[in-house]
Amino acid sequence: xxxxxxxxxxxxxxxxxxxxxxxxxxxxxxxxxxxxxxxxxxxxxxxxxxxxxxxxxxxxxxxxxxxxxxxxxxxxxxxxxxxxxxxxxxxxxxxxxxxxxxxxxxxxxxxxxxxxxxxxxxxxxxxxxxxxx
Numbered sequence: 001x002x003x004x005x006x007x008x009x010x011x012x013x014x015x016x017x018x019x020x021x022x023x024x025x026x027x028x029x030x031x032x033x034x035x036x037x038x039x040x041x042x043x044x045x046x047x048x049x050x051x052x053x054x055x056x057x058x059x060x061x062x063x064x065x066x067x068x069x070x071x072x073x074x075x076x077x078x079x080x081x082x083x084x085x086x087x088x089x090x091x092x093x094x095x096x097x098x099x100x101x102x103x104x105x106x107x108x109x110x111x112x113x114x115x116x117x118x119x120x121x122x123x124x125x126x127x128x129x130x131x132x133x
Contacts, residue, residue: 007056009100010076017069089114
C-alpha cells in the first residue's frame with residue numbers, strides 16, 4: 001500500500017507494509033493535538049501500531065528513517081505553495097531545502113535560513129455542482 005501525504009508544502013509518497021490500513025477522522029489522541037485526524041495503522045512486530053497524520057512532519061520523518069516498516073518512495077514533490085518558487089536570498093529551488101511554515105504564510109529555506117512570503121496568488125477551484133450557475 002502507498003499513501004500520499006502532504007506536509008510542509010510538499011507531497012510525500014510513502015510505502016507501507018502489507019496489512020496497513022487507514023482510519024479517517026480517528027478520535028485517537030495525537031501529539032499535534034488535532035482532533036479527528038487520519039491515522040495509519042501499521043502492523044509492526046506483531047502488533048498494530050497507530051501512527052497519526054498530525055503533526056504533519058511525523059510520517060515523512062518515520063518513512064525517511066525507515067522506521068515502523070514505512071519507506072519513502074522517491075523525492076518529495078512540491079505542493080501548490082512551493083511549485084516554481086526559489087529562495088530570494090540564495091536562489092535555492094530544491095523542495096528538499098524549502099518548507100512551508102505551519103501557518104502557511106511563510107516559507108523557510110533550510111539552506112540559508114531565510115524566511116520569505118510566497119507571492120503567488122492562490123485560487124480555489126470548486127467542483128461543478130447543479131446548484132451553481
